[in-house]
Structure formats: structure tokens, C-alpha cells
Amino acid sequence: xxxxxxHMRVWRGDVTGGEFKDYRLTTGEGMVVLDVIHAxxxxxxxxxxxxxxxxxxxxxxxxxxxxxxxxxMCMTRMNTFQPGETITVAPIKAFPIxxxxxxxxxxxxxxxxxxxxxxxxxxxADGTRRMFQEDIDLVQEFHKCIECFLCQNVxxxxxxxxxxxxxxxxxxxxxRLAALEMHPLDTNDRMxxxxxxxxxxxxxxxxxxxxxxxxxxxxxxxxxxxxKERIVDRYYDPVARILGLFKTGTKDK
Amino acid sequence: xxxxxxxxxxxxxxxxxxxxAGLRAAIEAxxxxxxxxxxxxxxxxxxxxxxxxxxxxxxxxxVYPEDNWKVHFRxxxxxxxxxxxxxxxxxxxxxxxxRVLELEEWGALFDRTQEGLILQRDFGGHRYARLxxxxxxxxxxxxxxxxxxxxxxxxxxxxxxNLQRLLTDGGRISGAFGYWRESGKFILFKCKAVxxxxxxxGKAWKVTxxxxxxxxxxxxxxxxxxxxxxxxxxxQFHPTGMVWPPSVRGILVTEGVRGDGxxxxxxxxxxxxxxxxxDFFRAETADTEKEADAWYEDKxxxxxxxxxxxxxxxxxxxxxxxxxxxxxxxxxxxxxxASRRPADYIQRRLPSMYHQFKELADVDITKxxxxxxxxxxxxxxxxxxxxxxxxxxxxxxFAAGEVAAGLHxxxxxxxxSLSDLLVFGRRAGLYAAQYVKSFSGNASVNNDQVENYARxxxxxxxxxxxxxxxxxxxxxxxxxxNLVGIIRVDSELRQALEKIAELKQRLRNVTVEGHRQYNxxxxxxxxxxxxxxxxxxxxxxxxxxxxxxxxxxxxxxxxPDPKFAKVNVVIRKTKEGLSVTQEPLPEIPEELKKLLExxx
Numbered sequence: 001x002x003x004x005x006x007h008m009r010v011w012r013g014d015v016t017g018g019e020f021k022d023y024r025l026t027t028g029e030g031m032v033v034l035d036v037i038h039a040x041x042x043x044x045x046x047x048x049x050x051x052x053x054x055x056x057x058x059x060x061x062x063x064x065x066x067x068x069x070x071x072x073m074c075m076t077r078m079n080t081f082q083p084g085e086t087i088t089v090a091p092i093k094a095f096p097i098x099x100x101x102x103x104x105x106x107x108x109x110x111x112x113x114x115x116x117x118x119x120x121x122x123x124x125a126d127g128t129r130r131m132f133q134e135d136i137d138l139v140q141e142f143h144k145c146i147e148c149f150l151c152q153n154v155x156x157x158x159x160x161x162x163x164x165x166x167x168x169x170x171x172x173x174x175x176r177l178a179a180l181e182m183h184p185l186d187t188n189d190r191m192x193x194x195x196x197x198x199x200x201x202x203x204x205x206x207x208x209x210x211x212x213x214x215x216x217x218x219x220x221x222x223x224x225x226x227x228k229e230r231i232v233d234r235y236y237d238p239v240a241r242i243l244g245l246f247k248t249g250t251k252d253k
Numbered sequence: 254x255x256x257x258x259x260x261x262x263x264x265x266x267x268x269x270x271x272x273x274a275g276l277r278a279a280i281e282a283x284x285x286x287x288x289x290x291x292x293x294x295x296x297x298x299x300x301x302x303x304x305x306x307x308x309x310x311x312x313x314x315x316v317y318p319e320d321n322w323k324v325h326f327r328x329x330x331x332x333x334x335x336x337x338x339x340x341x342x343x344x345x346x347x348x349x350x351x352r353v354l355e356l357e358e359w360g361a362l363f364d365r366t367q368e369g370l371i372l373q374r375d376f377g378g379h380r381y382a383r384l385x386x387x388x389x390x391x392x393x394x395x396x397x398x399x400x401x402x403x404x405x406x407x408x409x410x411x412x413x414x415n416l417q418r419l420l421t422d423g424g425r426i427s428g429a430f431g432y433w434r435e436s437g438k439f440i441l442f443k444c445k446a447v448x449x450x451x452x453x454x455g456k457a458w459k460v461t462x463x464x465x466x467x468x469x470x471x472x473x474x475x476x477x478x479x480x481x482x483x484x485x486x487x488x489q490f491h492p493t494g495m496v497w498p499p500s501v502r503g504i505l506v507t508e509g510v511r512g513d514g515x516x517x518x519x520x521x522x523x524x525x526x527x528x529x530x531x532d533f534f535r536a537e538t539a540d541t542e543k544e545a546d547a548w549y550e551d552k553x554x555x556x557x558x559x560x561x562x563x564x565x566x567x568x569x570x571x572x573x574x575x576x577x578x579x580x581x582x583x584x585x586x587x588x589x590x591a592s593r594r595p596a597d598y599i600q601r602r603l604p605s606m607y608h609q610f611k612e613l614a615d616v617d618i619t620k621x622x623x624x625x626x627x628x629x630x631x632x633x634x635x636x637x638x639x640x641x642x643x644x645x646x647x648x649x650x651f652a653a654g655e656v657a658a659g660l661h662x663x664x665x666x667x668x669x670s671l672s673d674l675l676v677f678g679r680r681a682g683l684y685a686a687q688y689v690k691s692f693s694g695n696a697s698v699n700n701d702q703v704e705n706y707a708r709x710x711x712x713x714x715x716x717x718x719x720x721x722x723x724x725x726x727x728x729x730x731x732x733x734x735n736l737v738g739i740i741r742v743d744s745e746l747r748q749a750l751e752k753i754a755e756l757k758q759r760l761r762n763v764t765v766e767g768h769r770q771y772n773x774x775x776x777x778x779x780x781x782x783x784x785x786x787x788x789x790x791x792x793x794x795x796x797x798x799x800x801x802x803x804x805x806x807x808x809x810x811x812x813p814d815p816k817f818a819k820v821n822v823v824i825r826k827t828k829e830g831l832s833v834t835q836e837p838l839p840e841i842p843e844e845l846k847k848l849l850e851x852x853x
Contacts, residue, residue: 014770030498030613042723046774047767051296053464056504056609058393059299075612098435099771109297109404109412117405118360129357130369136362140387143362143394147298183360 003027006078008036009088010048014099020088021045027078033089034062034073037101049100057214060148064101065090070150070212092153108149111169114197118180119188131184138222142179144215147172151209151219157202168199171209171219178223181230191234200227255703259430259439264288264409265689266682267429268448269416269471272300273392273674274654274681275450276399277352281682282448283408287689289682290442291403292411294434294466298400301452301464302674305392306507306605308374308384309675310668311349315370317381317552322346324380327848329669331533332378332563333633333662334803335818335849336484339841340640341660345669345676352675353385361398363387375512378563378666380537381552389507389603395671414440417470417779418706419447419478419650420698426478426649427696430706434776437769439707443698446685448643449475449652450678453632454787455488456780458738459730461629462494462505468780469787471656475636476786480645482824483658484634486794487804489665490739492517492567494628496585501613503628506588506606508667510623511560513602514549515590517571518622519579525586526559529570534562565664565803568627572739575626585626591619627739631670633661633804634794637823640839642684643677649688649696653681658821663803713778714769718762722778725763729756729784737792742808746796753789760785790831794822797833 006027009020023040034052041048053059055074062073066089067081073089081087095103124130151171157164169177177194180186194200205228209219217223255261268279271293279291293300312325325346330337353371357363363385364372373382387394403410416431428443454469455461476482493506511517519525527545530538538559539545545558560567571586580586590599596619600607603618610616610623636645636652638659643651654674661669713722729752736749760781765774800814801807820835841849 028499030500032500032613035500041773042721042727046721046723046765047772049771049773053295053299053466054301054304055464056304056501057612058390058605059303059464061296061299077613102435102771104435105296112401113404115405118401120358120360128370129354131362131365132369133365136365140362140364143387143397144390145397146303146393180360183362186360 004083006036007086008040009086010037010040010101011090012048012100013097015097018097031078032074033066033071033076033078033087036078037073037089049098049102051102058146060146063092063148063150063153065092070153072148072150072214075214092149094153094155094159095149105149107165108147108152108170108172111173112176115173115176115180116188116190116193118183118186120185121187129185135184139179139182141217142175142223144217145172145175146215148214150212150214154208154212156206156208164199164202168202169197171224173198174200174203174227175217175219175223178227181227191231194227195231195235200224200231255441255698255700256443259441259703261441261443262290263443264290265444266446266448266685267292267442267444268450268682269429270300270450270452270654270656271297271410272302272450272452272654273395273399273671274678275300275448276396276403277675277678278448278450278653278682278685279408280399280403280406281679282686283406285683285686287686290409290411292414292416292442294413294415296412297410298396300396301467302392302396302671304462304505305395305671306389306505307376307509307512308386308391308668309349309353309395309671310376310379310383310666311353311385311672312346312383313350313353313371313373313385315366316373320381320383323848325349325383326845328379329660329666330662330849332666333664334813335662336802336821336838337662338640338659338839339845340839343845344640345660345673348676349672352672352679356395356398356675359398359402361394363394374509375549375561376667377508377511377561377567379668380557384512384668386509388601389509389605391671411440415776415779416442417474417710419474420702421478421647422696422699424479424648425696426647428698430703432710435771437772437775439710441698441703445689445692445696446649446651448681448685449636449650449656450654450681451656453635453655454784454791455629455632457729457733457784457788457791458629459734460494460503460627462491462503463629469783470780471652472635472790473783473786475645475647475650475652476790476824476826478647478650479826480647480650481637482635482790483637483821484663484794485790485824486798486822487633487663488629488791489564489631489633489804490568490627491630492564492571492627493588493625495614496581496624496626497583497614504609504613505628505630506623506625507603508564510588510590510603510606513590514594515588516558516560516593517567518587518589519574520581520587521579524560525574525579526562526567526570529566529573530559530562531566534566538562563664563666568739569806571625571627581624583624585624587622588625589622591621631655631665633663633665634658634791641680643681644684644688649692651681651685653677663805710779713763713765713775716762716764718759719764720759720762722763722765722774722781725756725759725781726777726784729753729781729788733788737788737795740806740808741795743796746792749792750789750796753785753792757785790824793831793833794824797822797835
């Protein structure tokens with residue numbers, strides 16, 4: 001698509017309302033959507049608001065809905081579109097608009113504050129911390145999260161139900177909770193929090209979060225479902241609860 | 254009164270910047286019991302630390318028990334061409350293991366050795382495998398751990414808040430002034446101490462690994478209130494940035510690729526680094542491919558591969574190969590790990606590199622070589638600080654991380670940045686808190702100063718000149734890239750000075766459209782003030798140092814000069830303009846000097 005004219009439709013507006021505006025420009029070799037947004041800024045709309053930082057899929061700042069699909073703009077190549085295709089770029093929907101492509105994602109930071117913190121067990125007798133790679137592989141997968149909040153954006157529980165935000169933390173925070181719960185050194189107990197405050201029960205495992213994760217974290221299978229099992233073990237099933245003590249990966253409390 | 258007119262907050266310590274250094278400083282200051290706020294331009298967790306790939310250098314000795322702080326000290330000093338502040342290099346080498354282990358106490362999960370300890374990886378200029386890491390996303394692990402720790406400690410964080418000016422009272426720090434990006438409204442902080450943790454000014458160059466944030470804010474704010482700058486001529490061009498396609502040019506390719514067995518090749522298929530071993534490193538560098546390859550497994554009987562010479566050496570070598578016509582059509586060289594390591598090893602060790610090349614360049618790094626070339630990466634120079642306390646020459650002003658000068662001398666070793674952030678970030682928080690506790694006076698905010706700043710910041714909305722801030726930025730980037738790049742020469746440096754002066758004039762005529770709410774055009778117009786000051790200082794210092802050393806190579810003075818081995822170039826703002834002086838390096842104690850000479 002290099003050297004071709006593209007037709008972009010970019011949402012412009014703020015909390016009071018807005019509309020898609022048309023921009024036409026010529027693309028260069030290898031460009032991603034974020035490059036095109038920057039080119040619009042530099043030549044046609046200096047005040048077009050967009051968040052970005054690393055431009056390499058590592059910081060999770062430039063989330064948007066490109067042709068309706070939640071994407072990192074920096075990792076969406078222009079040559080993945082058909083020649084002549086109009087490309088629409090809109091802010092992610094689940095969060096309140098600030099301006100243009102920038103939304104108010106403070107929900108995620110507020111929820112993060114409420115999570116019971118990491119509480120490590122005492123060190124080994126020789127003063128070290130010994131953990132084995134196979135015991136941390138899964139938690140390291142969770143630590144790959146770049147906080148782009150695309151999973152939050154597509155989660156039905158909050159995308160279309162503002163009222164649920166109060167009682168629901170969302171997939172990003174479930175990944176964080178799973179990382180803490182499965183951390184080999186951690187001793188804190190978050191089961192009540194996960195059940196009562198984070199609202200894990202509201203998740204009906206449609207896997208939309210997993211599908212959009214740019215880091216390919218198995219959010220549903222590796223984080224959410226095991227957390228649900230732990231909740232069941234703890235609160236609903238005395239037999240499973242006893243058996244659960246012998247499962248690998250179950251933490252000493 | 255400014256306090257009534259603008260949103261005002263009062264703290265003991267304000268930390269500006271929330272990368273590794275800022276987060277660590279704020280955690281420490283807060284732990285010392287002083288009222289602390291952390292203020293950052295982006296959302297929390299998005300600072301450039303998040304992009305650091307390779308690891309944190311710390312002589313823990315988990316892989317090679319013979320490693321210790323003395324060896325790390327020696328490597329750091331030699332990597333910096335002995336221009337480092339010896340005391341900073343000593344503190345850094347001594348304290349970094351403790352800082353890494355502390356991250357583990359706060360929940361970080363580093364890759365493990367067979368014995369269950371933190372695994373350490375090879376990197377350029379380090380004698381032993383020394384970098385604690387998590388695949389090739391160590392910075393993400395570090396920033397997230399610090400971020401979560403800070404949040405759980407209840408630290409006050411002001412996100413997307415851009416502080417642009419420092420306030421002083423009788424020469425002491427009394428506050429900081431800036432704006433909220435979201436609303437464009439001004440915000441005033443009254444405080445007794447400020448910790449600058451703002452990073453460098455890499456966005457002044459065109460081919461750069463730096464994001465929009467690295468506009469030299471800290472350096473500019475510090476000089477504007479009278480602080481000294483040092484070593485501004487030393488800019489690190491990381492040898493391996495992406496070169497193709499053009500839209501990704503400059504994005505970093507971790508040194509971990511070479512640490513894990515990758516090698517540089519020219520278009521003739523030769524491992525050219527063997528032709529570029531400088532005398533300074535000859536005794537410790539392998540001179541055959543056989544020895545270089547054996548070194549990965551056995552460091553006791555083999556010397557380090559020249560692929561892992563310090564970054565300044567490798568960047569210059571790539572530059573020379575391309576100039577000699579042995580580069581790729583896109584102006585890079587090949588970095589090959591595909592033919593040297595199994596695909597599953599590459600995917601496990603370098604997952605984000607695999608992903609990055611696959612998605613952005615259609616290259617499968619387990620099957621084909623990467624195309625790489627130098628990219629502006631890091632500023633060794635910055636604000637001059639006291640080695641132990643990170644205090645600048647302005648009372649109440651502290652600086653840590655990339656914004657501070659001294660630790661890295663003329664060239665930084667890979668892995669020494671993340672450790673720098675932790676070691677000196679902590680010290681900045683600690684000593685800023687001590688300063689606050691021992692300062693009994695009253696630092697008050699000067700209304701006229703605030704009003705002047707407010708007018709300056711709003712000027713782009715009033716100006717009628719019609720200059721486009723994006724155009725000015727591009728012209729600056731072209732200027733620095735072409736005239737103050739890897740290889741410098743007096744005539745071009747002077748040309749750059751003229752261009753920067755011209756751009757400073759034109760900045761007054763920059764006009765921005767729209768209103769104050771989240772307006773990137775306005776933000777860039779304001780950032781240009783600091784970008785230009787940073788570029789000016791870097792260029793002036795580059796003219797002054799008439800020799801080649803580390804991240805400063807002069808075509809007209811191609812060799813190191815013993816005279817310049819003994820001095821730092823120091824810049825300060827005076828009424829007449831910038832003053833440039835050569836000031837003697839602190840004398841290194843005898844017992845440490847011996848460590849540098851030992852070749853074993």
C-alpha cells in the first residue's frame with residue numbers, strides 16, 4: 001500500500017459529542033495506523049489527540065478501534081487493509097471519551113489500587129529466594145500484560161453496562177489477581193476480594209478478552225477459569241476443597 | 254496570588270518522571286516519611302523503562318561465582334573510557350545486587366537458574382553473564398513491579414501532567430509549574446525538593462529508539478534554574494535498531510540477541526566485528542570465531558566475542574561497514590541468530606524480538622537474519638550531581654537516571670541503565686527526604702515567576718507567525734541526525750549551532766490550532782523549548798571536546814587525547830549565555846585504580 005492514497009475516517013470530538021472526519025494522505029513503506037495518525041497530525045490536524053509511547057507494541061498506550069476491531073495502532077500494518085478500503089479509527093468504547101482518540105482509562109488504575117498487595121513468605125534458611133522456572137512460567141505469562149486495556153474494552157460485562165463497573169474489575173485485573181494468587185512466594189489471601197469486590201462471577205467466559213490480547217495471554221483459560229475454580233473450591237464444594245489441597249500449583253495459605 | 258489562581262498542591266518532595274528512577278525515588282522518599290508526589294507525562298507504567306529489553310546489570314554471581322562488584326566496577330569504567338565518576342561507578346556496582354533482590358521482594362519474577370536463583374545473561378562489555386532478566390522484556394517487569402509497589406504504598410501520582418518549569422526562592426527549589434495534558438489547565442506544586450527523573454533528549458534525533466517523552470525537559474529545567482550540565486557531548490547510538498521498513502527505523506533490537514549467540518555480518522557474509530577490535534579491548538576480546546563461539550559456554554578459557562564489544566565500538570563498526578559498501582540496500586547490516594541457535598531457543602529467549610520483526614517487518618528471526626543499524630538511544634551526559642546524594646548544584650534539586658551525568662562516562666554499558674535507575678533512584682529519594690528534614694526555612698512561591706511561566710506556556714496560542722511545531726521538530730531531527738550524529742566534525746557542528754539558533758527564533762512564531770484540552774500540537778510546541786535547549790547543549794559540548802572517545806567521535810580528531818581524558822565538559826547558563834568549561838575529573842583512589850589495570 002506504500003505510495004498509495006488512503007482514506008482515513010478518524011473520530012474527532014469530546015465529551016459533548018463528535019463525528020468522524022475524513023483525511024486523505026499518501027502512505028509510506030511499512031506504515032502502521034499510528035504512523036498515519038501522526039502524519040495527519042503533522043500536516044492536517046495539529047491538535048488531533050492520541051496517546052502513544054513506544055511504537056513497538058510494548059507499552060500499550062495506543063489502543064483504538066480500527067475498522068471496529070480493538071487494536072494497538074502501532075502494530076496494525078496498513079498493508080493488512082484492501083487497496084481503496086476506507087479505514088475508520090475510533091476511540092475504545094468502554095471508557096469515557098476525553099478528546100478524539102483519547103479516553104479516560106482511570107477506571108483501571110483505580111481498580112488496581114484496591115487489590116490486596118503481594119505478601120512474600122520468609123526467605124530460605126540461606127537467605128535466598130529459590131524458585132524454579134517451571135513453577136513461574138505461567139505467572140510470567142501474566143506479567144507480559146502491557147496494560148493496553150483492550151481486554152477491558154471488549155468485555156461485555158462493562159462494555160455495554162456502565163453500572164457493572166462498580167462491582168467488576170475486568171479481565172486485566174483478573175490477570176493481575178491470577179499472577180498474585182499463583183506467585184510461588186505470595187501468602188496473601190484474595191479469595192474474598194475476587195469473589196465480592198472484583199466480581200469474577202459476572203464473567204461468563206466468552207473469551208473476547210483472550211482474542212484481542214496483543215500479548216497472546218490466555219486470559220480466560222489460564223487466569224480466569226483457574227480463579228473461578230479456586231472460588232468454587234473455597235466457597236461451594238467441600239470435597240473439591242479438600243482435594244484442591246493436593247492439586248499442583250495450589251498455594252499454601 | 255498564584256496559589257489561588259491555579260490548582261495548587263503542597264508536598265515535601267516532587268518527583269518528576271515515573272520511569273524506573275522516578276518510581277524508585279518516590280518509593281524511597283515516601284518510605285522516609287516525607288510527603289511525596291510522583292508526576293509523569295504519560296500514564297503510569299508507560300515510561301521508557303517499559304521498553305528496556307535485555308536486563309539489569311548486577312554482580313550477584315549466580316552464574317559465575319567469580320563475579321563481584323569490583324569486576325562490575327572495572328567493566329563500567331572501561332566501558333565508559335574511564336571518564337566515569339569513579340564514586341558513582343563504585344556505588345552502582347556495590348549496590349545493584351541489593352536493588353535487584355529488593356524487586357524480587359516486591360513480586361518481580363526473573364528467569365531462573367537450574368538452582369532456582371536469578372538467571373544472568375551475557376551483554377556487551379560485561380566480563381561475566383551479569384544481567385538479571387525476564388526474556389527480553391525486563392523493563393516491563395521492573396516498571397510494573399515498582400508501579401504496583403508504589404500504588405500499594407499509597408503514593409500520590411499525577412498522571413499525564415507535564416511539569417515545564419521549576420520555581421526557586423533565593424536560589425533554592427520552591428516548586429514546579431506545568432499543565433494537565435487532559436484539560437490543558439495549569440497546576441502548581443509547592444515543595445521543598447524536586448527529584449528530576451525525566452530521562453534524556455533522544456527525540457532530538459531522527460533515527461531514535463526514544464518515544465515522544467524524551468525531549469530533554471529535566472536538563473532544560475535544571476539549567477534554567479542554574480544547575481550545571483556535564484558530558485552532554487556523549488550520545489549513545491545503540492548499534493542495533495531496526496532499519497526496514499522506514500516507518501519502524503530506529504526501533505530497538507536488544508543487545509540480548511548478541512548476548513544469546515547472535516552475530517553481526519556484512520553483505521559478504523563476514524563477521525566483521527573481528528576487524529574492529531580496538532587496542533583498548535584487545536587483551537580481553539576473542540580474535541578468532543572459534544574462541545568467540547566457545548566463550549558463550551566457557552568464559553574461563555575463552556575471551557569475549559567482539560560482537561559484544563561496548564556499544565560505541567559496535568555502532569562505529571556498523572557505520573564503517575555501511576560506508577564501505579558492505580551494508581544492505583537499506584543501509585544496515587545483518588544480525589543473524591537464525592543460523593546459530595535453534596528456533597525454540599530463540600522464541601523462548603527473545604519472544605518480543607520475534608514478535609516485533611514478524612509483525613512490523615515480515616521477518617521470521619528464527620529463519621532469517623535481521624537488518625539492523627545504529628539508532629540514537631541514550632544520553633550519557635545530563636545534570637551534574639553529587640555521587641553519593643544525587644544533589645545537583647541547586648539546593649533542593651536532585652537528579653537520577655538518564656537525566657543525571659557521571660555514572661556512565663563516555664559510553665554506557667547495556668544493562669547498566671536499569672541498575673542505575675534503581676541504585677540512584679533510591680538514593681535521590683533518600684537524600685531529597687533528608688534535605689527536606691534538615692531544611693527548616695521556608696521556600697515560598699514567587700507570583701511573578703509563576704505568571705511569567707504561565708504567559709510563556711500560552712504563547713503558542715497567541716503567536717501569529719504560522720510556524721508548524723511538527724515542521725520545526727522534523728527540521729531539528731534532521732539537523733541533529735546529519736550534523737551531530739555518530740561521526741562529527743567541527744564545521745558541521747557549527748552549522749548545527751546556527752540551525753538550532755534559527756529554530757529557536759522560529760519557535761516564537763509557532764502557532765497552534767484548537768484549544769488547550771489534550772492538544773498534541775501545543776504540547777509539542779512547549780516541548781520544543783526543551784528539545785532545542787538540549788540540542789544546543791549537546792552541540793556546544795561536542796564542539797568543545799576535540800578528541801574521539803566513547804559516544805563522541807570526531808572525524809577531525811579521530812583519536813583519544815590524553816588531555817581530554819582528565820576533564821569533563823561542563824555547561825552552565827550565565828547572563829551572557831551558555832558557558833562551557835573543562836573541569837578536572839575527581840581523582841580516583843589508588844586501590845580502585847589498581848582494579849582498572851588488572852587484566853585477569
